[in-house]
Amino acid sequence: MQTRYTFGGDEHLFVECSDEMSLEAFFKSLSMANGVRASGIKGVTEICPANASFQIKFNPDIIHPDDILREVQTIEGAAEKAEPVIKTRIVEIPVFYNDPWTHETLMRFRERHQDPTGTDLEYAARINDFPSVDDFIEAHSGSPWFVSMVGFVAGLPFMYQMVERQRQIEVPKYLRPRTDTPRLTVGHGGCFGCIYSVRGAGGYQMFGITPMPIYDPTQTTSYLRDFMVFFRPGDIVKFKPIGRDEYDQAVEEVDKGTFAPPIREVRFDLREFQKDIDGTNAKLEGMLNGH
Structure with a gap:
């Protein structure tokens, strides 16, 4: 247009x-x-x-x-x-999928959901034609996400999945918004993923939670001392599924000031991405893992 x-x-x-x-x-x-x-x-x-x-x-x-x-x-x-080229960074975000806190919250608000008999993950897997929740989580965490804007709530990133449009996860928001969402919930509404930077109302489907703070107005978190908001437009995010033990360990490291999210500076060329989406994503992941 x-x-x-x-x-x-x-x-x-x-x-x-x-x-x-x-x-x-x-x-x-x-x-x-x-x-x-x-x-x-x-x-x-x-x-x-x-x-x-x-x-x-x-x-x-x-x-x-x-x-x-x-x-x-x-x-x-x-x-x-x-030229559609930017210098940006890729960051790995740990996610405890199907965690007890978002599960407890979503069960309190089933009457506001399209499928009151299941969970948000089960609903998202079904309407996106995945055989199981595990397959859905693999797709959600298997490709990077592009931070297209930060805002609405302080520090909240809106993320766009970096795959062909027909492969993009799409899930509608709740029929009516919740009055509660745990802080650091990894959510999804329409074609956008997000991370709730603070606790509060919300309508996005809830898939899990990250132990990694992304907004700290006190600027006491080790990696947020220079600026209270972690994300900026153009960032590339790779989710890493973790279990309860890894989650607890990461929370402890955050509290001790030793948690350091893996971050790499990268050059992103939109033309190269359009020519070979999977190849570009693999290269980005390789850079994140030091390959």
Whole structure:
């Protein structure tokens, strides 16, 4: 679709690159948002990127709305010609699937679910045509995920599965949102995965929980001392299934300040990914494992 520009009130410009999520739409949105940031347009006070769009806050006393629109449209032209390559990082996130805490929570809210007789994992496996929950978990953790935006709740990443569209896991949200979701729940709604950074209400299906904090406003967590939010758009996530013993050990390491998530700096080229998705994913995994 053609990029859509919409003004919100007197001081916001909303830029929508696509009405459906894709890595191509994300790359265009990210490139444009970075271009606006790099251009230093006078009057721009904030840039908020999303999955396939972004919003700019500006001071209309400094720049006229028509002028900022022209500036951003010029940046769009440059972004369309830019190479779809980013320097980013891949991180391994341990996940205790089918854990007791999300299980207890989801059982309290079955009347709000499409399938009151089963669990979220059983429902997700069935509607995605997997023979078992184990097969579903293997698919969920078997390919990397791309962080397309961070927000809605502080530090919460929205993640897009890096496989062909026909292989992507899709599960609808609850019929009615829950009033409770455990902190660090690994969830899924529509085509997006997420990790709940804090405890609170939510409507995404609950698959498991990670012992790894991703948001710490006190900045006492060892790897969050520089910045309270772990994720940033463009990060690549690889889930690693763990059991209860590994989960407890990781929680203990977090408490002691010794937990260090495996992270590697990588170069991601969208064109290479589109030519060979499985090969690119295998290469990314190899880099994460030091191969």
